[in-house]
Amino acid sequence: MGIYPPPLERLIEQFSRLPGIGLKSATRVSLHVLKSPRDLAETLARSLLDVKEKIRFCSRCFNFTDEDPCPICCDEGREIGILCVVEGPGEQLAIEESGVFKGRYHVLHGTLSPLDGVGPEDLRLGNLLTRIEKEKIEEIILATNPTAEGEATASFLADMLGGKGLKITRIALGVPMGGDLKYMDSMTLRHSLKSRVRVTP
Numbered sequence: 001m002g003i004y005p006p007p008l009e010r011l012i013e014q015f016s017r018l019p020g021i022g023l024k025s026a027t028r029v030s031l032h033v034l035k036s037p038r039d040l041a042e043t044l045a046r047s048l049l050d051v052k053e054k055i056r057f058c059s060r061c062f063n064f065t066d067e068d069p070c071p072i073c074c075d076e077g078r079e080i081g082i083l084c085v086v087e088g089p090g091e092q093l094a095i096e097e098s099g100v101f102k103g104r105y106h107v108l109h110g111t112l113s114p115l116d117g118v119g120p121e122d123l124r125l126g127n128l129l130t131r132i133e134k135e136k137i138e139e140i141i142l143a144t145n146p147t148a149e150g151e152a153t154a155s156f157l158a159d160m161l162g163g164k165g166l167k168i169t170r171i172a173l174g175v176p177m178g179g180d181l182k183y184m185d186s187m188t189l190r191h192s193l194k195s196r197v198r199v200t201p
């Protein structure tokens, strides 16, 4: 039995189930909702249901969207022939926000992780081969994260897509901007030396 009336206790419990929200934050948020005008609770409840009802996967790139195909897949102005493969919608957004990449994406919604029982069938790979053919893809950028799972996923994809006449590239891994070599871990340094680029013609 909590110290608050049961409806408030229930709200606190629900908020505390969300990632990154502990009991303290959940209590603070719940008390805020209680004190605020009814309008806030109604908009919040509607928004929660809206994401469940209106957001789905784009049938081409598997990014989240409220219209299928998504605006990026429909955008005629995007560079054709190049596809950037990312782990999830967060990574897709980060690359999009960098403004450097002008092609289209393919969102995997995960990485291979044999120890956790995540195999290729759990990733959104279904239409990748069809896309490559249909969209006349010439280059695939493997932009999975530089973690053990991300690397395993990148090399799985490189194997799967190899021998199809595609240019397959991996994002460069190494020293970050503003970094200091003295404090870099040896794995990062190794990667940055391996992926060094030529500065003179």
Ligand SMILES: [Zn+2]
Pocket (backbone or CB within 6 Å): 058, 059, 060, 061, 062, 063, 069, 070, 071, 072, 073
């Ligand atoms: Zn799409």
